[in-house]
Structure formats: structure tokens, C-alpha cells
Amino acid sequence: MxxxxxxxxxxxxxxxxxxxxxxxxxxxxxxxxxxxxxxxxxxxxxxxxxxxxxxxxxxxxxxxxxxxxxxxxxxxxxxxxxxxxxxxxxxxxxxxxxxxxxxxxxxxxxxxxxxxxxxxxxxxxxxxxxxxxxxxxxxxxxxxxxxxxxxxxxxxxxxxxxxxxxxxxxxxxxxxxxxxxxxxxxxxxxxxxxxxxxxFSVLGVSTSSGNRVYGYPSIWERFMYDNTAKKTWLQMSAAERKASAINPLQLAWTGPRTVAGASMLASLPVVKSASPAGTVPTAPYTPSVFGPAVPSTGKLGVLAVIATQAGELGPGCSPFNAANVAAAKGKVPIISRGGCPFTQKVKNAQDAGAVAVVLANNVAGSFAPGGADSSVRIPSVGVTQEDGATLKAAVAAAKPYGTRSAPGQVTASLAIDPNRKAGADLAGRPLLYTPNPLVGGSSVSHFDVSASPNLLMEPSINDDLTLEVTPPKDLTLPLLKDLGW
Structure with a gap:
């Protein structure tokens, strides 16, 4: 360049x-x-x-x-x-x-x-x-x-x-x-x-260091607002820009045309949980691209936590042993990302009798579980690492509230938060892709993967995309208009 x-x-x-x-x-x-x-x-x-x-x-x-x-x-x-x-x-x-x-x-x-x-x-x-x-x-x-x-x-x-x-x-x-x-x-x-x-890209900024390579800001920085720092990238030091580039779900685009167009985004889908131990915060999710379609509302099932098995490449990567089969049968195991394809984890859970799977990220930020396997017949969704840990903790905390023969359970259901948009912050501003760790060449210069419907300028090319670049299909042209087009 x-x-x-x-x-x-x-x-x-x-x-x-x-x-x-x-x-x-x-x-x-x-x-x-x-x-x-x-x-x-x-x-x-x-x-x-x-x-x-x-x-x-x-x-x-x-x-x-x-x-x-x-x-x-x-x-x-x-x-x-x-x-x-x-x-x-x-x-x-x-x-x-x-x-x-x-x-x-x-x-x-x-x-x-x-x-x-x-x-x-x-x-x-x-x-x-x-x-x-x-x-x-x-x-x-x-x-x-x-x-x-x-x-x-x-x-x-x-x-x-x-x-x-x-x-x-x-x-x-x-x-x-x-x-x-x-x-x-x-x-x-x-x-x-x-x-x-x-x-549609930050220019002249090293996202790994936050430094401006040529000493000048880019037009892209004018519309990047970090909800944690409460600053735009124009107002930040290099160290603050570096931190913002790996601040998942917190970097928003403030350009007025894109924000206005963001009304096209769907209401945020969430996992709601009922626990005898107390309230469990709702967890926003992204449906997997494989397996049956996930209903927008309705009961998902009783959550379960499975144990790591000796010698497996990652959580849920090996066929479930007897203990994990007993834990997962008829329930919804929470399985962390890593070690093998998402489809393999869900198929192993299905073979153990699970009715659905919650896949938790192993790094900060949202993600869309991908893959293809026509033999997967149960639904699955992806949640953040933080929400996965919260759900697992809720399962453990609920056990003492049961009986000697039946421990307390956390029941999960799917719902829609009418006050939030999928892929936007609380103010309705579209989010930029800021996973932690940094993904060179992708971080900051894409819309976040939590957007629904999928947008053209997410870091992956999704199968449901069209060649439309305007609302109600997409937000790419409004963003380019914010830049001056």
C-alpha cells in the first residue's frame, strides 16, 4: 500500500x-x-x-x-x-x-x-x-x-x-x-x-499497537466509539486504541446513516434461564449455521455440564463416556469451543441423547458456530465465554436446591429481547468486530458477527447473503455514505 x-x-x-x-x-x-x-x-x-x-x-x-x-x-x-x-x-x-x-x-x-x-x-x-x-x-x-x-x-x-x-x-x-x-x-x-x-477499513492504524502508521488519523476513526472508554478513536492514545481493538461487543459505529439503517437488525435473541438458586442473567446467542433451525421462542431444555475426558482434543470432541452420557441425556450440555469442529461436539452430544447444545466461546466476544453435517438433528447456539461460564456456574449453584434423588436444575428457554438489536449496542449503534485475541486484517474493519441478519461486511461470507448493500438487507452502503460517499 x-x-x-x-x-x-x-x-x-x-x-x-x-x-x-x-x-x-x-x-x-x-x-x-x-x-x-x-x-x-x-x-x-x-x-x-x-x-x-x-x-x-x-x-x-x-x-x-x-x-x-x-x-x-x-x-x-x-x-x-x-x-x-x-x-x-x-x-x-x-x-x-x-x-x-x-x-x-x-x-x-x-x-x-x-x-x-x-x-x-x-x-x-x-x-x-x-x-x-x-x-x-x-x-x-x-x-x-x-x-x-x-x-x-x-x-x-x-x-x-x-x-x-x-x-x-x-x-x-x-x-x-x-x-x-x-x-x-x-x-x-x-x-x-x-x-x-x-x-470499509481502518486505514493507517496498526491494530496490534494502536499506532498511526503515517502519523495521521483515518476517516474511519471519526465514527468509532468505544463504550468502555467512552471515547472515539480520534480522542484515544495509541494504547487506548490497542485496547479498544480487542474489547468485544463494545466498539460501535456512530455514523448517522448507518445508525438510522440499523433499525433493520433483528431483535436480540437470548437464552433465559430459570434457577431455584436465583436469577440467571439472560445470555445473547447466535444460532449455529448447521442443524435444524432454532426457534425464536420456546423451551430449550435443562442445562447440563459435562466433564473433560482423558485424551480428548477439546471439550466434547470424543464420544461421551458413561458419566457424560448420564449428564447429557435428555438435557442441554454447555460445551466450550476448541479442539475440534462445532459439528463434532454437537454430534457427540446428540449421540449421548442430548436435546440441544449451548456452545460457549473460549475467547472473549461473540461468534457464529459454523460447519456442515447433515446428520446433526438437534439445535445448537453459541454464547460468549463469559455467559458460558455464568450458565455453568448456575448449574452448579442449583444442585443443592433439589432433593437427594433429584438435584436442582436450571431450565433454559429461548426468547427475544425487544429492547436490543442483534449486532448493536444499547444505543442501537452497529458493533464492529473486536474479538480477543486480535485477528489481524479482520479486527475493527468489519461488522460484528452477532448481527442478524448476517451483513455483507462481517469477517465471514455467510450463505444467506445477497448482492444487496442497503437496508433492509444490509448496512454497507449507509456506512460508506457516512465516510463521504
Missing amino acids: QMNPFSRTAARSLIAAAAALTCLAAEAATIKIQSRDPAGYGFNDPTPVKPVGGNMGTTLGEQRMNVYRHVADVWASKLESDVEITVSAGWENLACTATTATLGSAGAWNIWILEEPGQEPTLYPQALANKLIGENLSEGQPDDGSGYGNVDIKTQFNARLGQPDCLAGSPFYLGLDGNNGDEVDFAATLLHELGHGLG
Whole structure:
């Protein structure tokens, strides 16, 4: 990523741009895709393919470009700019194994410092800076030798995805209809990544240290408010920004358009528990993406705690022994994350006779239990590490309130908190992704995974996404509008 200092005087910065924009509305954006692939590779791959999901290309390379063009047109129809947005696009052999893979990435390739009335000089991604100034700021600048040194956004995606040694059996789905099945929906993935390149990312801040790499704040920091520190990132020291980046469920986005759009978020689903030992706080949950759908209300079952078994990779990873079968049968075991897939934990609990499972995080923050296993027939939900510990403690505390033959029990049910939104703070402001420990490249620059419905700019591409970027489907465009788009 390059740092291109913006050296214009204040009279030619956003003061002049704002005056111009009051006189003439910007046109719909134009996005130009520049391929950097060599002959026979990537966009030029001649491998014959059949049309799929509305993509009528007849070669692999043609279908790839068709998806790029389709997604670029989605963004172009939503944005306004008199300056063409340029995207350098390429396919590369990115890191992967048979079970994991880097799908791709994108980001603003050039960053500019803009001056504004009442604000200290601020970092902007080039596409947005161009829109605000009304001209291509990198035009005429010498190239850095790469051939794409002056573009707005650089993207790269994994050309080997789906091969035996690269997330075997899960290639990119190149249809345009979202019917990707077990394949990775390339259109949704690209829509997400171009969102980052357009500005959906903190710029110039090391989230591991909180330091501003170039010495200037980014426009992103203006709208980040930490409910614990009660400060925006603009007001924080580097140490405070570092702490905020790993402060789960406490970093909110305050941009007015996004906050207004957050009314689309569903009411917060919670686990409510009745205990003879006293009140147990409600625990917000995220339903697992596998297994049967979780009802929004109704009895879940009696909670249970299982013991760690000798030699297992993690809690619930091995078939339950006799003691754990007795504890889980007909009940809802609380099983901590770690050691094996969520589906394996739930399947083992199911085989032991459990009626549902509560999966507790093993680090701070919310999470969405993922995976796929058609043999899982019981529901499961994910709760935070703190709430998991609270529920386990409630089970232990309830035992003395029973009888000699039947210890006291904690009964859990599912409910909706009408006063809270899933993925928002108490003030209704959307939350940013701040897990602890830090996830480099993802923390702070995404919506939190607790949002419901799932949002395009969460750190994972969920199967229920569409190519919509506005409410009532999504909040990405309102956030970009908060930045200046």
C-alpha cells in the first residue's frame, strides 16, 4: 500500500470540493477493471465451462470476468462520483491446504491526506478522495514499477481454489444467482472485498499497537466509539486504541446513516434461564449455521455440564463416556469451543441423547458456530465465554436446591429481547468486530458477527447473503455514505 501525501492548500481541499458539490450532484460512478493476468491464466484461462447461474461465459476466464463486471456494476449503481474508479484485478496462487485457503483480498492501493474545516488532516482511500476532490489525484504520478501503481483498488483471488490441495471440493461458484451450495460464492466474496477497497477499513492504524502508521488519523476513526472508554478513536492514545481493538461487543459505529439503517437488525435473541438458586442473567446467542433451525421462542431444555475426558482434543470432541452420557441425556450440555469442529461436539452430544447444545466461546466476544453435517438433528447456539461460564456456574449453584434423588436444575428457554438489536449496542449503534485475541486484517474493519441478519461486511461470507448493500438487507452502503460517499 502506498502513502501519497496530499499537498494541496486548504483552498483546493475539501473546502473547494464541498462548494462544488452544492452546485452539481455527482454522476453515478463508473468502475474500470484492469486485468493484470498473463495469457492463458486467470481472466485469460481458456478452460471450457458450461454456463451457470446466469453467467453465460464459455471459458473459465470469461466467467471470472463476468462476475467481476456484474459486481462492479452493483457498486457503480449505488455510488456517486465524477471520477472513474479503477480496480487492478488478478488471479494468483494464494496460500492454501486441502482444508483451508486464502480466498483473496482487496484494499485501497493509494491513500491521500485531505484537509477539512475543523478537522486535522485525515487519511482517505483514493477512490473516495477522488470523489470528494473531483479529480483523479494520482493522474500523472509516476508508476511504482508494478504497472498498477496509480489505481484506486487492488484485488487478488485464489486461482487454485477447489483443487485437491486447496480447500478440496469447494471452488468458487461463478453463477450470479447465489445458488452456490457447498461452493464459495465468488460474487458475494468480491462484493465484500471491493467494499474494503472503497473504504470499509481502518486505514493507517496498526491494530496490534494502536499506532498511526503515517502519523495521521483515518476517516474511519471519526465514527468509532468505544463504550468502555467512552471515547472515539480520534480522542484515544495509541494504547487506548490497542485496547479498544480487542474489547468485544463494545466498539460501535456512530455514523448517522448507518445508525438510522440499523433499525433493520433483528431483535436480540437470548437464552433465559430459570434457577431455584436465583436469577440467571439472560445470555445473547447466535444460532449455529448447521442443524435444524432454532426457534425464536420456546423451551430449550435443562442445562447440563459435562466433564473433560482423558485424551480428548477439546471439550466434547470424543464420544461421551458413561458419566457424560448420564449428564447429557435428555438435557442441554454447555460445551466450550476448541479442539475440534462445532459439528463434532454437537454430534457427540446428540449421540449421548442430548436435546440441544449451548456452545460457549473460549475467547472473549461473540461468534457464529459454523460447519456442515447433515446428520446433526438437534439445535445448537453459541454464547460468549463469559455467559458460558455464568450458565455453568448456575448449574452448579442449583444442585443443592433439589432433593437427594433429584438435584436442582436450571431450565433454559429461548426468547427475544425487544429492547436490543442483534449486532448493536444499547444505543442501537452497529458493533464492529473486536474479538480477543486480535485477528489481524479482520479486527475493527468489519461488522460484528452477532448481527442478524448476517451483513455483507462481517469477517465471514455467510450463505444467506445477497448482492444487496442497503437496508433492509444490509448496512454497507449507509456506512460508506457516512465516510463521504
